[in-house]
Amino acid sequence: MATLGLIEYRDAAPEVRAVYEDILEVRATDRINNFWKAIANDAATLKRTWESIKEIMRPGALDPLTKEMIYVAVSVTNQCGYCIASHTAAAKKTGMTSEMFAELMAVVGMANETNRLAAGYQVEIDEAFLHPFGV
Amino acid sequence: MATLGLIEYRDAAPEVRAVYEDILEVRATDRINNFWKAIANDAATLKRTWESIKEIMRPGALDPLTKEMIYVAVSVTNQCGYCIASHTAAAKKTGMTSEMFAELMAVVGMANETNRLAAGYQVEIDEAFLHPFGV
Amino acid sequence: MATLGLIEYRDAAPEVRAVYEDILEVRATDRINNFWKAIANDAATLKRTWESIKEIMRPGALDPLTKEMIYVAVSVTNQCGYCIASHTAAAKKTGMTSEMFAELMAVVGMANETNRLAAGYQVEIDEAFLHPFGV
Amino acid sequence: MATLGLIEYRDAAPEVRAVYEDILEVRATDRINNFWKAIANDAATLKRTWESIKEIMRPGALDPLTKEMIYVAVSVTNQCGYCIASHTAAAKKTGMTSEMFAELMAVVGMANETNRLAAGYQVEIDEAFLHPFGV
């Protein structure tokens, strides 16, 4: 299911089709994920989300695989079932090996643990951490 | 402050001192963060947490900088003030530039957004995502 | 399933039946949701939760539809599958159109994104925000 | 503080100034919040975030005050100190009275409570909730 149903290409309005076509081309794939078909019920959200993701996920100071693994880390921390599945698949496709996945999980788990130890022990921020970039 | 206070080296029991010395050596630094001084009130937690972090954060299938950035991504998602400050500083020291930091933030922000769009639209997981590693 | 099973009206103790009857009347419906049937295993929690929700969700300075949409916003942020489904249905029944739902999702997504940008960039609170109601 | 410092108008590059000017005009204000000054270190994120917020927060099927209150609901759920302060101030400016604020808090609190009761009792989604919009 999906709250408003899924919009298939054949039933889509022109501005939705245009986004679908751009997704297929940029990602060099032949299928549109349920995520896009679900938010396509709101053409403005579809377009804005896709344009943002396209801009953010392209190679820059960080490579696409690092970005996909960060996406997985956030999704796991948030317990988002759909996002864990879709971004793990995307990271795998971008080159994540099972060894990399396992290390990613280890770091995500540990960070979630120490985040609570730091909060629970009410640790004050060290002076040394205050201006990491010198500003 | 810190719930149980901070344990300084001079006041520490031998097993705590041993962990502090290992931290100083492995990290090639001359200071112990407040985090360690706070959890040092429980020598078992100090030792276990340090041994786990040492094992998890060492170079493997993922490099140390990628691991530190994943740590930042989790800490930001969890709104852990101490951890954001300490791991941003650590990532900077490991080689994260301000450009990398900015891209990291962009991915973390976007992932937190689409995590909620996926959940809110109640999107079902695509068949294609079910066995990313073929098992 | 449900941890302690679901309590049907015919099997319910008098104090549980009394709450069920009040729910049916106040909500002008002929069915009790699984949520109430599950927590009915603890009559005190059932009664307290229902009385609280009845008081909180009734028209006041905010109208019932706004309140239901806020409920959806929280449930989506928390990734609570049951609550997203039940409160989206409730909001729809209270008058939420698909256009309103789509805008609600857009705001929830964006807020979750900027919450992390603000935390990740460690932004200090502006003086101007400190006393919104002048006290 | 702020991880990369705050970019003031006088020190800003032309594309950052252009966004600042648009913010000042659209919001009919004479000050730029620290949030924008912090993310202005990444002109692409500044521009994308502002364009998205401008599109999402403008009057539509939901009015601006409802949108601001939803923003507060998410920020409170996420424990984002900066965002709670800034969006409570923004909601107040848009017309939120102290009575509306109090009811907003009551709903947010209650939703966070029942989200956990539903999850903890492992309640299954009612058939009746599956297709809220009939699709």
Added chain:
Amino acid sequence: MATLGLIEYRDAAPEVRAVYEDILEVRATDRINNFWKAIANDAATLKRTWESIKEIMRPGALDPLTKEMIYVAVSVTNQCGYCIASHTAAAKKTGMTSEMFAELMAVVGMANETNRLAAGYQVEIDEAFLHPFGV
């Protein structure tokens, strides 16, 4: 600060004073926490919240100290600074030793870690867990 200010006893309306007096008596204390003074701006929320907490936190199948430690566990997981401070103090007063606090933190940290490992590895629920109470 506090969004709507703090309501002191001398300035409080009769129904707020009545709650304050009940808090002082039930808790055998001579001070009202800022939490109550802040939500006292909404007498209905003050009364409902106090009545609920009084009912929930009294000795039952679980003793008061166990309940306070569970409160700390939730507050730490949610990164709620105020709640961590207030409930750690309350648990201490109810009998929590520093050894108990340290073990509490260790469990909370570990649970937050394995919650993410379980989600990240997309582990399916074992048949054996489905009907813990046989219903």
Added chain:
Amino acid sequence: MATLGLIEYRDAAPEVRAVYEDILEVRATDRINNFWKAIANDAATLKRTWESIKEIMRPGALDPLTKEMIYVAVSVTNQCGYCIASHTAAAKKTGMTSEMFAELMAVVGMANETNRLAAGYQVEIDEAFLHPFGV
């Protein structure tokens, strides 16, 4: 499913078998949960996680049942479906009655509610909470 599949005893490497055997013995059970079979794809994570849990969950200043209930409290707050199911079953096995479970849920729900009231009303920490253990 599980991202990397489940490792059964018969297919396991010696170091994984050794952990499985220790789990079976320490827990006096004859089955290995899916959680362990899933993370067994990474022998280092399996061993480290098991050793940590074994150390943390053993009787100490807190008894095993209290520890299991704290584990449930965290898992419910995080909306981790797998962990709620597995630790509710474990707590039941350790002696949690349905009355204890119901009170546990009531406390967890309430804590999640007041965590947001405290954050939303921007309540400042009382002086009295600052040094709970006098340090």
